[in-house]
Amino acid sequence: MQETQYVKGKFVALEGDRVVAEVMRQINPDVVAAYPITPQTEVVQTFSEFVADGRVDTEFIAVESEHAAMSACIGASAAGARALTATCGAGLALMWEMLWCASGLRCPIAMAVVNRSLSAPLNILTDQTDMMGARDTGWIQIYAENHQEVYDNAIQAVRIAEHPDVVLPVMHGLAGFVLGHTLGRVEMLPDEVVKEFVGSYKPRYSLLDIEHPTTFGAYDHWDYFFEHKRQQWEGMNCALKVIAEVGEEYGKLTGRHYGLVEPYMLEDAEVAIVIIGSAAGAVRVAADQMRAQGVKAGMLKIRCFRPFPPSAVAGALKDKKAIAVMDRSSCFGAEGNPVFIEVCSSLFQRGIRAKVVDYTYGLGGRDTVPGEFCQVYRDLLQVVQTGVAEPVFRYLGLRDF
Amino acid sequence: MAQKGWKEISLAGLVADPGNSVAYETGTWRAFRPVIDFDKCTHCMFCWIYCPDGTIMVEDSKVLGVDLKHCKGCGICATECPRKAIIMVEEAKAQRG
Ligand code: SF4
Ligand code: SF4
Numbered sequence: 001m002q003e004t005q006y007v008k009g010k011f012v013a014l015e016g017d018r019v020v021a022e023v024m025r026q027i028n029p030d031v032v033a034a035y036p037i038t039p040q041t042e043v044v045q046t047f048s049e050f051v052a053d054g055r056v057d058t059e060f061i062a063v064e065s066e067h068a069a070m071s072a073c074i075g076a077s078a079a080g081a082r083a084l085t086a087t088c089g090a091g092l093a094l095m096w097e098m099l100w101c102a103s104g105l106r107c108p109i110a111m112a113v114v115n116r117s118l119s120a121p122l123n124i125l126t127d128q129t130d131m132m133g134a135r136d137t138g139w140i141q142i143y144a145e146n147h148q149e150v151y152d153n154a155i156q157a158v159r160i161a162e163h164p165d166v167v168l169p170v171m172h173g174l175a176g177f178v179l180g181h182t183l184g185r186v187e188m189l190p191d192e193v194v195k196e197f198v199g200s201y202k203p204r205y206s207l208l209d210i211e212h213p214t215t216f217g218a219y220d221h222w223d224y225f226f227e228h229k230r231q232q233w234e235g236m237n238c239a240l241k242v243i244a245e246v247g248e249e250y251g252k253l254t255g256r257h258y259g260l261v262e263p264y265m266l267e268d269a270e271v272a273i274v275i276i277g278s279a280a281g282a283v284r285v286a287a288d289q290m291r292a293q294g295v296k297a298g299m300l301k302i303r304c305f306r307p308f309p310p311s312a313v314a315g316a317l318k319d320k321k322a323i324a325v326m327d328r329s330s331c332f333g334a335e336g337n338p339v340f341i342e343v344c345s346s347l348f349q350r351g352i353r354a355k356v357v358d359y360t361y362g363l364g365g366r367d368t369v370p371g372e373f374c375q376v377y378r379d380l381l382q383v384v385q386t387g388v389a390e391p392v393f394r395y396l397g398l399r400d401f
Numbered sequence: 402m403a404q405k406g407w408k409e410i411s412l413a414g415l416v417a418d419p420g421n422s423v424a425y426e427t428g429t430w431r432a433f434r435p436v437i438d439f440d441k442c443t444h445c446m447f448c449w450i451y452c453p454d455g456t457i458m459v460e461d462s463k464v465l466g467v468d469l470k471h472c473k474g475c476g477i478c479a480t481e482c483p484r485k486a487i488i489m490v491e492e493a494k495a496q497r498g
Contacts, residue, residue: 106413167412205415215416227407228414234407 006255009187016179017042020112023154026194030081033061033072037091039176040114066091070098077107080206089116103138108161109169114180125365126176132329140170141306147184165238175278236307260309262301269298271380275326286373310346322380355389361396431474433489441486448478
């Protein structure tokens with residue numbers, strides 16, 4: 001049998017923000033409109049150097065705010081351009097109104113979000129409050145665990161967004177500071193391989209196509225607005241398939257396969273932690289440590305939060321005796337935080353009556369270490385032993401809870 | 402106009418056939434109807450310039466009347482007419498004649 005040949009890349013040590021900027025350079029998009037904000041600043045700063053040094057042909061628009069950044073990207077996308085940007089935390093919040101316009105106008109913009117908390121109290125460190133807050137804006141959301149995934153997701157985001165069955169904007173999250181500002185090992189593909197993988201953008205409609213004049217953003221009354229929202233649902237539904245296909249194609253090229261979720265030691269696990277993002281690394285270590293002690297511990301990492309993959313999640317968790325869902329954002333007053341709600345709904349709709357608890361963790365940049373995840377596994381063993389999943393809402397790493 | 406389902410309509414409500422607003426009869430919105438007194442009208446074309454819906458019908462530099470399928474009854478023409486030749490009549494009354 002012939003051995004599979006993967007494209008050979010170059011191994012580099014880069015900060016997560018620089019990884020994003022390097023991918024943007026490799027893609028060489030038509031337009032980048034962005035505003036710097038900690039901890040995303042290095043993305044914009046590095047990319048603007050590429051522009052100044054003539055290493056890309058991109059029209060770089062130094063805008064006056066994130067609202068303007070997203071507006072400019074929407075305008076560029078409507079004009080038929082491939083538009084990329086990056087932001088985080090308060091910057092994403094300031095884009096709010098325009099996030100809905102980007103998805104509603106079906107502008108396939110790709111945006112890195114260097115996940116940061118939202119003030120007050122003033123905090124610039126990592127959690128997922130920013131992107132979780134934007135979960136209903138009609139954007140596809142994928143998250144990275146490590147530097148390599150930051151790189152790989154940034155490339156795949158463009159393909160996912162522009163797929164003719166999807167045509168929706170994509171935000172790809174990476175933990176601020178933890179990934180954004182730390183050095184990590186990344187295998188970078190040759191520029192031409194990235195260019196070929198993303199291909200050229202062929203917009204279906206373009207404002208600049210004067211042969212076919214098109215109006216974007218016309219008023220939509222009660223008689224058709226609802227139907228256009230239904231179209232967005234279709235794009236999201238199709239995205240579930242497309243994200244997996246693009247991840248598979250990328251895997252054939254690089255040897256790094258991507259799907260909607262990623263199990264770790266989960267097959268025979270009795271107790272499972274469900275998590276999104278960079279802290280999955282610490283959960284892997286905790287699972288290994290618990291396994292060494294004879295506990296059947298496993299993890300389900302969710303890569304794609306929008307669209308949420310309910311069948312993949314429920315299928316992976318259906319026979320687990322107790323499940324802890326980790327939420328790095330706080331949905332005050334809700335019957336559970338965002339990830340917990342989705343996981344529970346996925347299980348319930350498939351008739352799976354599992355014991356599930358919700359842990360809020362890591363808010364405002366608080367580190368969560370493997371030992372704490374070991375404690376979560378021990379808590380789950382307790383749930384299994386007593387048969388009682390109470391309290392359902394828990395805090396990890398909080399004093400005096 | 403028969404209403405279409407989501408599969409038959411343009412993506413995101415983009416309008417790819419320019420000028421199709423003619424097919425949308427904004428006249429149904431009208432609560433007041435502009436009525437032109439041709440004894441006063443000097444055909445100065447102010448109403449034609451100001452009408453946001455292009456519904457003042459003109460031929461050979463003469464105002465002929467109002468396209469009631471599209472006149473939404475905003476009353477701008479009546480306000481702008483320098484001869485006060487246009488009055489806004491309640492639509493229900495106008496229809497009763
Ligand atoms: S503005 Fe008045 S006077 Fe002038 S054309 Fe119109 S109706 Fe006639
Ligand atoms: S009422 Fe308004 S829409 Fe109707 S003719 Fe006058 S200006 Fe035009």
